[in-house]
Amino acid sequence: MAEAALHTATTCKIRHVHIECPICLTRFIDPKILDCQHSFCLKCLQELVDKQDSKTDFILCPVCREKTSIPAKGPSALLNCFLLSSLIDDVINPNSPEKKTCSPKCRKHTDQELCFYCETCDLLVCLKCVVFDHRAQNHKLTEIKDSIRTYRQAVEEALMRFDECRKQFQKVDDSIKHSQHRLQLMVDRALQDIVAKEEEEVEKIRKASRLLQERVTQISIERGGEFGSKQSINSDKMSRAEQIVASVNDLMQHADDFELLDLKLKVMHNLTFHNELKFQTVQHSKSFIWFKGHDVVTDADIGEILEEEKWEVKTEFGKEGEGEGEFKFTWDVACLSNDDIVVTDSERQILSTFTSNGSYKSQGVQSRTEDGQLKKPIGVAVTSDDLLLVTDGQDVKVYDRELRYIRKFRPSQNQVEGQSESLLVGIAVDKKDRIAVYDFGRKVISLHNKDGSTISTIHHDDIGDTDNPSFISVNNKEQLIFTNLLESKLVCVDFIGNEVFNISTSLDGKTVFSTGVCCDDAGDIYACIVRKNGGGDGDRDGDGDGDGDGFFELHHYDASGEHIGCLARGLYGPLGMTFTPTGDLIVAALHSVKILHRV
Structure with missing residues (x-):
């Protein structure tokens, strides 16, 4: 009973969440996949295209608003979503015997099973296609099992490169956080020193003190904004990358070999994002700010803001010897x-x-x-x-x-022998x-x-x-x-x-x-x-x-x-x-x- 209840609950969740078209809100019929990986009924997509201006050559995804080019033959030429079709079949016939795994038929030679993959055309082909169309042109042909193995290996390598990007992101993000923390500490310290100098000089320096505080605050806002902006940009890039990776991982786990090969071009295209995944860094020197007070104060000047860290000897005392204030x-x-x-x-x-x-x-x-x-x-x-x-x-x-x-x-309370x-x-x-x-x-x-x-x-x-x-x-x-x-x-x-x-x-x-x-x-x-x-x-x-x-x-x-x-x-x-x-x-x-x- 418990297993039956669980099966029913899971099936309901699949029915309502995974196999309903976001446009018509009913079970998918002939689902098609857009470039953004969202799926819709062919009929719903066709109606969207029919309502558009005839000059518009793309479909705007109703979910994420990303554009997908309309094939020359119309929405029907978009990629089929075999995974959704399989899910729908499982929900409709949950108690049916396990489906036999069979190769899809060739669209051109409908009596032939797809048995090869043409690397040149990035296309699944049947034996007749090989003989009549591809071999004569010296296309690179591989068996499906070999092609899917190479494909999976390429995806794995791309994901590994993404892991390196993730590590680089973390390193840059940690550096920015440290610079933000150091900047805030030094801003606080600079403001404290400015206030101390202001109290020391009181009326003579009050106007100049306000100007310096405003300058420090302005620098803090400008640099803090730059740090925050770059950190936000990096986080957004990483978030988008994580979404793509999650989508690809989900696809790799649930789609069969034919679906994967059918989607190969789009998946591998999406996985090239890491080539452009460059994280913005900040100059560590911009985390530095300091207040240098002046000994001589005028009505307009109590000190200056140091934006680059340099040191010099201010005082030196002592000499070689054994007298008071001397050192050996x-x-x-x-x-x-x-x-x-x-x-x-x-x-x-x-x-x-x-x-x-x-x-x-x-x-x-x-x-x-x-x-x-x-x-x-x-x-x-x-x-x-x-x-x-x-x-x-x-x-x-x-x-x-x-x-x-x-x-x-x-x-060291106890001496150990031999130590x-x-x-x-x-x-x-x-x-x-x-x-x-x-x-x-x-x-x-x-x-x-x-x-x-x-x-x-x-x-x-x-x-x-x-x-x-x-x-x-x-x-x-x-x-x-x-x-x-x-x-x-x-x-x-x-x-x-x-x-x-x-x-x-x-x-x-x-x-x-x-x-x-x-x-x-x-x-x-x-x-x-x-x-x-x-x-x-x-x-x-x-x-x-x-x-x-x-x-x-x-x-x-x-x-x-x-x-x-x-x-x-x-x-x-x-x-x-x-x-x-x-x-x-x-x-x-x-x-x-x-x-x-x-x-």
Whole structure:
């Protein structure tokens, strides 16, 4: 009973949904297929043509409004829909024995079965057609089973090419979404900076402030509109392509061999869409916008809008030595919420703090308790509440903003026999105060809660060892980005170790070293690059001035690892780096610290 009920319900659905003509709303009689793949009764199509102007040479589909050329012999010469005819027969005679599979008869020689396919004419033919019409003209003839096999293979290859188009669409779409997100973040930041400058100058700059805000908003609207428009165009293209693919897949699954060959020209024509399926991209550079304030303000000018990202050194402080504010080996930097800068000196085994303009403030932890005294400080990072985290040998030590020791934790609690001793180098903290620690002694990265408890331990082939020290950062997508200095690698993994991307930082075919790395609020990546080929020791960049700066550069990558460009040069000895709350970039540069800003 249940099977009978199901059969009845299915049959009713087929009767009402699939085998009724959209024009007369009754069961199809002699159904014909238009180029858009919609089907109608021959009589209904003929009536449509009869009502049209005699000069009109096409049929406008009543469903989708797509045009189909009227054959010279009229609608009767349109392709038959054998699938619908078969469905109708099944609905009318649901209990009839299974139909015998037989070849259709030739239209020209009605007593002959169709048994060959002419590749030259794209036509099913009978034996007489072969003898009298096709063989004499050296047409390419194949048996139906061979032709349908080749046909199906061609369809499969076309669908595979479409899959590549789908992947390209997804890549472009993800890139546009990231650019939209970054643009919005930078627009918000630019507007905030403009407002801060306005409040600082008050009445003198109010008029100019409104003009700049309008300009930023205008840029946001123009670029956002461009991003949205291209994204919409790409989505529309993809949607239309998906519809064609769905229609072809449905046809390939349900039509028999003869129907497929009858429709071959139109199906293969429809599948050529991927040749024109080109997705519109956006320039990543258009996601950048920044506000640069001026120190001298007039009634008409408080600053300017930067639409192209460039950096230059704004401030540099420190020199080689062992006095106050001097360094032997600056390895890493961090920035507190009040813009104070904290620097690790691995040779002098100290932390030092400086103001945002580079004025020396204090030096700590050298003469504190035994636990608080640093022995091999390398990496430094800061939490949301201004706790300083310093990697020191096998421990992460915690200090307050006055450099007073608070506590420590050890990422590797137990030493495993045969395993190298833990040696911590890089450290990074995300917005939720989760701590990533780079252990190049054990070649692992461990992730911890703020109290030091372990979240996960990540193993990866490109994590450097003691002969290959590298750096680490964390972005806003719960992903870790780390460098492999000697192998010129920039690697991204998620918090459980799944690789997101792994790219070479080689530039222009030349080997480079990747050192410090950090991420902005949008997830874009900034990495210090050291070019391998330089001058001698007295002239490290080979330009004759003896400074060596030309081979040390700041490079920009988007969140997917795509290289955007070089932003700055002349960063001799760049190692660790970080962003300030105001958006400047601080770089530890061996014997000094450099602060870069956008220009």
